[in-house]
Amino acid sequence: MAITGQIALTVLMGLFLVGVAAWLARVENWRSYTPVGGGTTGGETAYGSDEKPAGLIRWLTTVDHKDIGLLYGAFGITAFVVGGLMVMVMRLELFDPEMTLISNTYYNSLLTSHGITMLFLFGTPIIAAFANYFVPLLIGADDMAFPRINAIAFWLLPPGALLIWAGFLPIPEVIPAQTGWTMYTPLSAGVGSGNQANAGVDLMLLGLHLTGVSATMGAINFVTTIFTERGENVSWANLDIFSWTILTQSGLIIFAFPLLGSAIVMLLLDRNFGTAFFINGGSPILWQHLFWFFGHPEVYILVLPPMGLVSLILPRFSGRRLFGFKFVVYSTLAIGVLSFGVWAHHMFATGIDPRLRSSFMAVSLAIAIPSAVKTFNWITTMWNGRLRLTTPMLFCIGFVQNFIIGGVTGVFLASIPVDLILHDTYYVVGHFHYIVMGAITFAGMAGLYYWFPVFAGRMYQRRLGKIHFWLWLVGSNVTFLAMILLGYGGMPRRYATYLPQFATLHQVASLGALVMFVGGLIWVYNFVVSWLEGPRVEDADPWNLKDNGLRTNEWAWFERKRETALADGGEVDEADTE
């Protein structure tokens, strides 16, 4: 009975899929997207925007890198809002020591989901948004090397997100994972009397796997694009800094994400088919090695492109070129290589061989050097410059400030004796939030504000942009400084309740989070309203980059686009607002 039911369901789903395919084939003439001439004609796309279908169909079927960039952006920002709301609930719960607002298990679920959402559904995709939209423009390519793979890579993300969030949806018998973003075994293998054998964890693992496949496809595409699709006048010597960081990041993704995928499959096998990788006699520590062999490169996957954004944007508002460009590129590559040699600094407290430990400590200290080189170059660029404190510039400077604090706190953690005291305290949470929120997200904002005129065709409200920046700068420092101090005081991470002596600092941290939340609201308001009815960009060089000879290719493209749009009867409106 049950079997026939399932067969019937399968057949039904199959028919449904065939139906969808047939419908798509009817509404869409796929051939029209084929770029003619293999892209050697330079500067021209074979299909104009007027060939694109209208409305929803356009967005479902697009293979244009700019459209896909916007899709990535919309997806990433949605995930950022979701992850942000999750953490606001957590910070409210942490306002007092007891369990009040939500249950402890629900707190754990939110904690897990917040981390995974921010890293895999916001961080990686928002970087892909910039990369998709701007790398082809910066390097003078027609499009990505594989436009359809590009689209597939994006479309793996929404189902991935649904699977990751499945536990929160009203599905009977499915509960959200509570494993933390690191999914340490044996907890995540579902053993013991806990509830982590639940299918919600399996769904989350499958969702993560999808996002990993997506990131890998994207990375292969970027590497190929940067190697083979550069315009005639773009050589390795004058490749812009953002594309360099995307190239390095893609290399890291190609080596790191498949490993995560394999580890996830092993975990799924352990959970569902009785294999013995991590449990049943296998080694739980093996999981930590596999996870962090991916996990530490992942943090550089997240930070390198934002460093590229800062290296690109900061000089534009310092009125001069980036100081020591070559060294910035070299240190990017050095970080890329070294990042695979530090993973065990997350495992100092697990009882691994002390000799191994000290070599990982040495490499972890060494990797701080190329990061310091970059910081040195940014500061020198500013020193000899004349600074224009626009919103994107402010966010770049905020990046530098927070990155220094995050980096210095990280170097301390890399020292074994210090780490043994601070490991698994709020100090670690403070450290990495200085980087992931204070630096990476700030750089993302710098990029969004800097290129807003390009992708929206309009200008945001400058005052609101600045208010957003200051609220975030103050909020992030209040929150994460409080976390550092909580760690010094001995507050362990990942708890919904705590001893009364930590109440004040937790309240300060929650207050800072609230300040950031208000900043976030202002940002969303500003972007939505400005996108819809902000003043049109009248000038293809809204930042006056030409004055200092600092204009990069994407602005030249923007100017050409505006001119052609005016020439053929002023379709600016259509092209710009969609």
Added chain:
Amino acid sequence: MARSHRGPRFVVFLYAGLVTFAGVIGLLFSVVVTDPQPPRLLFLVSLPPTAFGFVVYGAVSVGLVLGVPLAGVVYVSRHVDAVEAPE
């Protein structure tokens, strides 16, 4: 368009901010941690385990860690930066 600011002023301001920040952490550290050990500046000079000691420890350590590279920035800006790097 925002008016422009002179780079050195701004960077020194940033530096001062970060050093102050380290001092503040030192101050709050002495409040948060009960019964701390006396800090040893640069592993050499022993300071009293008081608020004052930790403020000095934090501010001077970070002041040096960032100050030495900053001196490097000043030097490089004077002598090397005249030659523009390609981009």
